[in-house]
Amino acid sequence: MTSQRRDTRTVTVGAVTIGGGAPVAVQSMTNTDTRDADATLAQIARLADAGCEIVRVAIPHADALEGFSAVCAGSSLPVVADIHFDHRLAIEAARRGAAKLRVNPGNIGPLERFDAVLEAAAEASIPVRIGVNAGSLSSEYEGKDWPLADKLVASAAAFCQHAEERGFRDIVVSAKASSVNITVEAYRMLAESVPYPLHLGVTEAGTIRGGTVKSAAGLGILLSEGIGDTMRVSLTADPVEEVRVCWDLLAALDLRRRGPEIVSCPTCGRCEVDLIPIAEEIERRLSGSRAPLKIAVMGCVVNGPGEARDADIGVAAGKGVGLIFAKGEVVRKVPEAEIVDALMAEIAKL
Amino acid sequence: MTSQRRDTRTVTVGAVTIGGGAPVAVQSMTNTDTRDADATLAQIARLADAGCEIVRVAIPHADALEGFSAVCAGSSLPVVADIHFDHRLAIEAARRGAAKLRVNPGNIGPLERFDAVLEAAAEASIPVRIGVNAGSLSSEYEGKDWPLADKLVASAAAFCQHAEERGFRDIVVSAKASSVNITVEAYRMLAESVPYPLHLGVTEAGTIRGGTVKSAAGLGILLSEGIGDTMRVSLTADPVEEVRVCWDLLAALDLRRRGPEIVSCPTCGRCEVDLIPIAEEIERRLSGSRAPLKIAVMGCVVNGPGEARDADIGVAAGKGVGLIFAKGEVVRKVPEAEIVDALMAEIAKL
Secondary structure (H helix, E strand, O other): OOOOOOOOOOEEEOOEEEOOOOOOEEEEEOOOOOOOHHHHHHHHHHHHHHOOOEEEEEOOOHHHHHHHHHHHHHOOOOEEEEEOOOHHHHHHHHHOOOOEEEEOHHHOOOHHHHHHHHHHHHHHOOOEEEEEEHHHOOHHHHOOOOOHHHHHHHHHHHHHHHHHHOOOOOEEEEEEOOOHHHHHHHHHHHHHHOOOOEEEOOOOEOOHHHHHHHHHHHHHHHHHOOOOOEEOOOOOOOHHHHHHHHHHHHHHOOOOOOOOEEEEOOOOOOOOOOHHHHHHHHHHHOOOOOOOOEEEEEOOOOOHHHHHHHOOEEEEEEOOEEEEEEOOEEEEEEEHHHHHHHHHHHHHHO | OOOOOOOOOOEEEOOEEEOOOOOOEEEEEOOOOOOOHHHHHHHHHHHHHHOOOEEEEEOOOHHHHHHHHHHHHHOOOOEEEEEOOOHHHHHHHHHOOOOEEEEOHHHOOOHHHHHHHHHHHHHHOOOEEEEEEHHHOOHHHHOOOOOHHHHHHHHHHHHHHHHHHOOOOOEEEEEEOOOHHHHHHHHHHHHHHOOOOEEEOOOOEOOHHHHHHHHHHHHHHHHHOOOOOEEOOOOOOOHHHHHHHHHHHHHHOOOOOOOOEEEEOOOOOOOOOOHHHHHHHHHHHOOOOOOOOEEEEEOOOOOHHHHHHHOOEEEEEEOOEEEEEEOOEEEEEEEHHHHHHHHHHHHHHO
């Protein structure tokens, strides 16, 4: 069902390719103080464990540059320097090992400053993300009486053209809003108007439940249309959660998979075992697994045997018991208390 | 951005209209034992508080019918009887106050039994959902060498036609799979092939995080195309969570709103206050509110003032302080510890 991926130019961020049909790359951002390189590196290690492929680090002021050097030197993931307002920080970050720069050319002052950033990126052979946000539009566009999506896209496209005229094409583009509809509209227009890979995100998406819903809906719509080459899910939460949601979404759309898929039924009045803790416990025990298995955890006989047969491993529960399925066949019948262990034992065999 | 809603026939479920451009109705399903009417009614009250508009109750066996009568009599929400395998339970439920029946005609045996269900529904003047699931396809279609989405749609459309030929058109249709892509494909085809309102859902979506992502992506894609008249988010979790996710998704797509929208930034190395607990606490304190306000909770000066100005009430934090915005103007500057109370005080003024 998912559309063919949009064709784009490619850029490389460390060892990761973005665009040109490469797998959609998963990003997140540290929320430690960049001056504290040890804390930042520890968080990067947790993000990498969860499946993060590119990590972004804010450099809010010159005091953060020394920490940033240490982070680049010690990180297992390519590090993107995120800079606002002061273009000199971007130039310095390029010299200190950034694998990519993220700037909003609209908030660093006269365009000559953007030119200096592009020069530094070209010298370091790293790409630049031109990242326009609804909350920080350039003054040239902010006042216009246009729909917000048009302002975002016009602003991003103008900066791309400015860079091209200076011979710089190592570009990733983003144009985010906190509204799902405006974000989707902006990215659809962007996909038509620039040849560069797109970084997807809904800004300020919110807390863990609301932000997950907004991001999954907005990014889901775009990814299903073949739009998007790298993504970040923004949550007001531990950034590890952002990475998990990215992977859940890529798996949901059959774009990429990292670890098992758990298909489990909503409980209802037919359920004769206590299914929620069983499903949660299986999810917990499998959280470190990278095996691309489909596991069905089903509470009754309505859809249970059908889904369990279709999965690699499954359980269809009856009154206080579970029928364990492996590759479509019933292999065991166990009491409720042994369902989790029996499923895990069958999974271990695969 | 969201497409015009697809035009459909309408049905009424108690006082709720489904289809024909009516607001997308929010559903959930009880997971109590239906025989325990008090527990079921208590859960329905919690679901109604959270914004559930139609509630579904399983009737797995004749023992549940007495409880079902009491539930229908005591429920503030219209109650849908969910029946598999035994069509006599559906007939009896129609007589006992069900506001709608949900059956999968493929799993109740010969079609004469479906006819008897339609007759009982017509007599009670209630609609029937023809609900086909990938995990419980009728034998006629299960064995066919077709894509699963085609089997689901062909099966649902054939049952609709069967009902029409008997003069019954008070129909809602669903065709769910546990795969997002197959579900989306099936509903797009269904929207082209039947004139009835559609009940959206991804079956067995999974645990709270994975299930939220799958449902928000799948239902988000469909709703953004104007497809879908009522919805249930299936989660292996407390059904109240299902209702919350429904509302978050409808709000994210600007289709419906129930209570405040919180726009909050992901934290990053620029954040100089402890933002996660502030955003969580504001979400918690506003969880009972129905005011359609936009609240921005922003950690720094990059997007903070822009988003906070754009919201009804907002805070843009600096080092240990917060600037409180109301309707685009700064109204107060408070220390970090007072941000939540100051925001709540401004919200109370509106």
